[in-house]
Amino acid sequence: NKTTTILAIESSCDETSAGVCRDGKILSNRIATQKVHEQYGGVVPELASRAHIQNIVPVVELALQEAGVTLAEIDAVAFTKAPGLIGSLLVGSQFAKSLALALNKPLLAVHHMQAHVLANLIDDPKPTFPFLCLTVSGGHTQIVLCESTSQMKVIGETIDDAAGEAFDKAAKLLGLPYPGGPLIDKYAKEGDPLKFNFAEPRIQGLDFSFSGVKTSILYFLQNAGKSHMYKPEFLATEEEKNKFIQDNLADLCASIQHRIVSILMSKLKKAAVETGIRHICIAGGVSANSGLRTALQEAGKKHGWKTYIPDFQYCTDNAGMIAITAYYKYLAGDFDTLSVETTARAEW
Ligand code: KG4
Numbered sequence: 001n002k003t004t005t006i007l008a009i010e011s012s013c014d015e016t017s018a019g020v021c022r023d024g025k026i027l028s029n030r031i032a033t034q035k036v037h038e039q040y041g042g043v044v045p046e047l048a049s050r051a052h053i054q055n056i057v058p059v060v061e062l063a064l065q066e067a068g069v070t071l072a073e074i075d076a077v078a079f080t081k082a083p084g085l086i087g088s089l090l091v092g093s094q095f096a097k098s099l100a101l102a103l104n105k106p107l108l109a110v111h112h113m114q115a116h117v118l119a120n121l122i123d124d125p126k127p128t129f130p131f132l133c134l135t136v137s138g139g140h141t142q143i144v145l146c147e148s149t150s151q152m153k154v155i156g157e158t159i160d161d162a163a164g165e166a167f168d169k170a171a172k173l174l175g176l177p178y179p180g181g182p183l184i185d186k187y188a189k190e191g192d193p194l195k196f197n198f199a200e201p202r203i204q205g206l207d208f209s210f211s212g213v214k215t216s217i218l219y220f221l222q223n224a225g226k227s228h229m230y231k232p233e234f235l236a237t238e239e240e241k242n243k244f245i246q247d248n249l250a251d252l253c254a255s256i257q258h259r260i261v262s263i264l265m266s267k268l269k270k271a272a273v274e275t276g277i278r279h280i281c282i283a284g285g286v287s288a289n290s291g292l293r294t295a296l297q298e299a300g301k302k303h304g305w306k307t308y309i310p311d312f313q314y315c316t317d318n319a320g321m322i323a324i325t326a327y328y329k330y331l332a333g334d335f336d337t338l339s340v341e342t343t344a345r346a347e348w
């Protein structure tokens with residue numbers, strides 16, 4: 001009765017993560033979050049690469065320790081091959097390749113966006129194929145039609161900002177620190193989601209756009225609530241603008257969240273209608289958003305969907321999702337050679 005034990009590494013952006021999976025069960029999922037970027041209001045690629053180099057050995061050791069697994073028991077080594085910051089990806093891929101070479105074990109190169117989707121297969125209850133997954137993070141917004149663990153198709157995606165980016169940029173306009181998404185969520189709980197009405201994009205098909213919402217928030221704040229459009233005659237002073245934000249923070253956050261969530265949900269509903277699929281998942285860091293979670297549950301009840309959201313530790317960037325995806329690749333015998341390419345590009 002041979003078991004399959006996989007060590008997985010994720011280093012695509014600003015999280016250094018290592019995890020161990022045995023026969024489809026996640027034994028550990030350690031994540032080192034890089035604090036260094038906070039002061040810059042966004043991820044600084046060069047600093048991310050350096051922090052990965054510092055973090056990777058201790059994080060792998062912790063993951064093995066927590067799983068109670070030694071390197072000798074590892075059957076394969078997995079890593080994130082794309083997409084992401086190239087300097088960050090290379091730290092994880094070179095580490096994984098070196099380890100696979102040293103242990104003389106097979107290598108499994110995993111696509112980060114497929115892994116976000118398959119995070120839904122970690123815990124029970126699991127969706128059945130085919131299912132739809134709305135993957136929403138700081139870097140991506142996609143609707144994926146998932147037919148099997150290896151067959152996935154992007155049927156809709158953002159043409160400009162990602163949903164998390166929209167949250168973070170709106171938060172920045174409100175003067176909130178980075179990443180502001182969770183803060184908007186927090187203040188929104190006390191506010192009226194219908195108090196302010198921000199632009200709804202008119203984009204055909206299943207694609208998303210968030211740049212219009214961002215612009216409408218920008219002008220609305222610049223005009224201290226007097227107009228959503230560029231109107232020089234309404235331009236407020238810095239003081240007036242800040243007072244307007246201070247006096248209306250909860251309502252602003254609730255209304256911004258309401259609009260971003262409504263954009264996401266309307267395309268997800270459209271995708272469900274067009275495909276006839278009723279198993280609906282969400283994934284990625286923005287799936288932590290309470291407005292989105294509630295909207296998904298309500299839509300589930302209304303349209304007869306079965307809905308799924310991975311445990312939060314498997315929603316943000318993590319090695320557990322890389323490990324589960326690698327496990328299915330392993331079962332399919334879909335191994336990679338040491339020369340497999342690591343790329344920043346998002347193509348599947
Ligand atoms: O998946 P993730 O950790 O990293 C990326 O791969 O991008 O997602 C991070 C994004 C950030 O934009 C953050 O603001 C957003 O997810 N986020 C939230 C919430 N929690 C995280 N946005 C809105 N509400 C939340 N509760």
Ligand code: ZN
Pocket residue numbers: 112116137139284316317
């Ligand atoms: Zn991600």
